[in-house]
Amino acid sequence: MKRQIIDTIEQYDTIIIHRHVRPDPDAYGSQFGLKELIQANYPEKAVYAVGEHDPSLTFLAMPDRITDELFDGALVIVTDTANTERVDDERYTSGDRLIKIDHHPNDDAYGDLIWVDTGASSVSEMIYELYEEGRDYKEWTFSDAAARLLFAGIVGDTGRFLFSSSTVKTFETAAQLIQYNFNRNEVFDGMYEMEPHLLQLQGYFYQYFQMDEHGAASLKITKEVLQEYGVTASETSLLVGSLGSVKGICAWVIFIEEGDTIRVRLRSKGPVINGLAKKYNGGGHPLASGASASSWQEAEQIVKELQELCKNY
Incomplete structure (x- = not known):
């Protein structure tokens, strides 16, 4: 070829x-x-x-x-x-x-x-x-x-x-x-160099992420949060890997509200997640994928499915 x-x-x-x-x-x-x-x-x-x-x-x-x-x-x-x-x-x-x-x-x-x-x-x-x-x-x-x-x-x-x-x-x-x-x-x-406002948002990541007993973690970044820190939705891509340094984490999802849609960024240390991403208009690699959610209710469903993946891993 x-x-x-x-x-x-x-x-x-x-x-x-x-x-x-x-x-x-x-x-x-x-x-x-x-x-x-x-x-x-x-x-x-x-x-x-x-x-x-x-x-x-x-x-x-x-x-x-x-x-x-x-x-x-x-x-x-x-x-x-x-x-x-x-x-x-x-x-x-x-x-x-x-x-x-x-x-x-x-x-x-x-x-x-x-x-x-x-x-x-x-x-x-x-x-x-x-x-x-x-x-x-x-x-x-x-x-x-x-x-x-x-x-x-x-x-x-x-x-x-x-x-x-x-x-x-x-x-x-x-x-x-x-x-x-x-x-x-x-x-x-x-x-890898970041502006101070991005580093401050990274602190928000560490402060507000949630993780269950199986190591499935999630974080929601609303338009209001982006505005508060002066960060664009695209700039948050630099921070997606931040939660990977958390001890005990299995896989994580970060939701970024942008306009009428919610970006979904999925990362994993073990469970294959691109199948989950495909269910929500996305795809990618087995351990790093992206998707989109139409509402925060749908985002909650993605969290539940990620939790099941970690539970069964």
Whole structure:
């Protein structure tokens, strides 16, 4: 499949790369890392990375703004996006051919070419694997800029290599990437430094989360709380892992009220939670998933189901 993707890339003069809404470092890392990789080896091609920008990821890159006409006859690649509902920028269907590169369960097998590896720590890791194939197949070269982006993506999706998704291959890939010329400290600062108002909200997390005797924890963040601390709903993504340091915790859910919906962020230290996420218009990885709830009553039902998962684990 990797060689098919490489051959397809070679066939198109215009390539447009998408990723998922509400992006994280792996979404940006894989998307912009792939853009850098293609541009380094095919400087004559026009390569764009599109989607709504998340200000917290400005340290990594800025998306391109392009017209609808550029999609005519273009190759479209979507990275790190399990299902079509989560693709950022609905124009992804407007190109000539579509490639899906992802590491989530392939429940929505969209695209003309599909490369899904659920054993990969991140799609950024997969993009480096694509480079290795291109190096052997087409004498591809690699760049410092691509290394920086892919390293950030891997670090983000592995929780600084703490998650069980970090494999021997993950560490080998990271070892290759850090040989390139980029400032790792700047990457870590961009990913993990927080403004004081976010740290204050983190204190709220620790003060008000609730956990039952089986280690199932939950926390509700209303619009009023967000307003009180001056935090946007998207900024709270930096805090989701905070409860993982609580001794005895099994799995946790954080509800973030945003407009007329409630974001649901699920994390686990053992029980598989992506099945629960799928029941509520979401999905993701076995131990890290997202969903949405239509009301606080539905949120309570999610808590009960999470408690059952921990009870039976």
